[in-house]
Amino acid sequence: MNMPELPSPTNTANAGLDAADRSLVEGVTAGQLRPLAKTITLIESQREDHKLRAQRVLEALLPHTGKAMRVGISGVPGVGKSTFIEALGLYLIEQGLRIAVLAVDPSSSVTGGSILGDKTRMELLSQNPAAFIRPSPSACSLGGVAEKTRESMLVCEAAGFDVIIVETVGVGQSETAVAGMTDIFCLLQLPNAGDDLQAIKKGIMEIADLIVINKADIDPAAAMRARSQIKTALHMLRPASPNWTVPVLTLSALHNQGVTEFWTAVTDYRKALTASGEFAAKRQQQAMAWMWELIDSGLRSRFRNHPLVKQELPELARAVKEGSTTPSLAAQRLLGHL
Numbered sequence: 001m002n003m004p005e006l007p008s009p010t011n012t013a014n015a016g017l018d019a020a021d022r023s024l025v026e027g028v029t030a031g032q033l034r035p036l037a038k039t040i041t042l043i044e045s046q047r048e049d050h051k052l053r054a055q056r057v058l059e060a061l062l063p064h065t066g067k068a069m070r071v072g073i074s075g076v077p078g079v080g081k082s083t084f085i086e087a088l089g090l091y092l093i094e095q096g097l098r099i100a101v102l103a104v105d106p107s108s109s110v111t112g113g114s115i116l117g118d119k120t121r122m123e124l125l126s127q128n129p130a131a132f133i134r135p136s137p138s139a140c141s142l143g144g145v146a147e148k149t150r151e152s153m154l155v156c157e158a159a160g161f162d163v164i165i166v167e168t169v170g171v172g173q174s175e176t177a178v179a180g181m182t183d184i185f186c187l188l189q190l191p192n193a194g195d196d197l198q199a200i201k202k203g204i205m206e207i208a209d210l211i212v213i214n215k216a217d218i219d220p221a222a223a224m225r226a227r228s229q230i231k232t233a234l235h236m237l238r239p240a241s242p243n244w245t246v247p248v249l250t251l252s253a254l255h256n257q258g259v260t261e262f263w264t265a266v267t268d269y270r271k272a273l274t275a276s277g278e279f280a281a282k283r284q285q286q287a288m289a290w291m292w293e294l295i296d297s298g299l300r301s302r303f304r305n306h307p308l309v310k311q312e313l314p315e316l317a318r319a320v321k322e323g324s325t326t327p328s329l330a331a332q333r334l335l336g337h338l
């Protein structure tokens, strides 16, 4: 049997792009914001022809990606994410960097509305030409939202943004999704006991590379207590990297205190993991995990849409419920149609 020829990124990069898409690619790589926003809209579109175009445009942009620092930021509503991202963003712009802010918002997949990434939440940053803020797409599932955010992140990188912040609100699954697409995952905490225990319970602290106790200005002593509690808790967890001890910083986003120290910790992290080779390895693992996720979800939807599966599923489901066939036999029979 002849094996189909594999498309190589180099020979397909600009192939199949029509004039409109070529101009999107050129605009994005020139760092222009309008083509950037248009490309992200194309990526977020649910139309089949748009999906195809989006993939072609993305493929053409891929050689221009990979240079940014990808920073995940998470925390419960009200912890101060947008205040912090605005302070951090303005600080980075002062350092001559361009910053993009994207959101993975689980609420957007449920209600179609978004509580994150809203432009009015970061007023100064959103008016700054060195910043690009994009609210969360309202896709059908968290997986869909995460996938689109991941692709939007690549487009922002191709547009030359130096730092991409992916923000999410603390509800478990979305944090894992964001940690799976960023280089460093930062957890914002409030300076009160119990809060950190919640994070441990949900397994969030395990995936954090950096922990920040915000609002330290309100009660500095409480913030220090929370810091030592969290440090003790971290000792009980297995470190993700032998070359990195998760720092716990206290910070006041509102008063712009601790932002420099935060960024120093981020750059230290990058240096340490680059030296050990883990930085590149993590990105490779993330790309593989992403591919398998897409294969899994693609297979699932192909399966559910298969005419014979659709036809037989109700009857077999009934039989399984009644106990007249086993789940295993029913699954085998349905999978046999693929």
Ligand code: GDP
Binding pocket: 075, 076, 077, 078, 079, 080, 081, 082, 083, 084, 214, 215, 216, 217, 218, 251, 252, 253, 254, 255
């Ligand atoms: P988000 O929901 O996590 O994005 O939180 P916001 O950034 O909207 O902040 C929620 C509230 O906390 C706002 O009223 C902020 O002004 C306030 N806030 C944020 N950071 C700080 C801080 O460092 N100190 C104090 N005292 N208030 C803060």
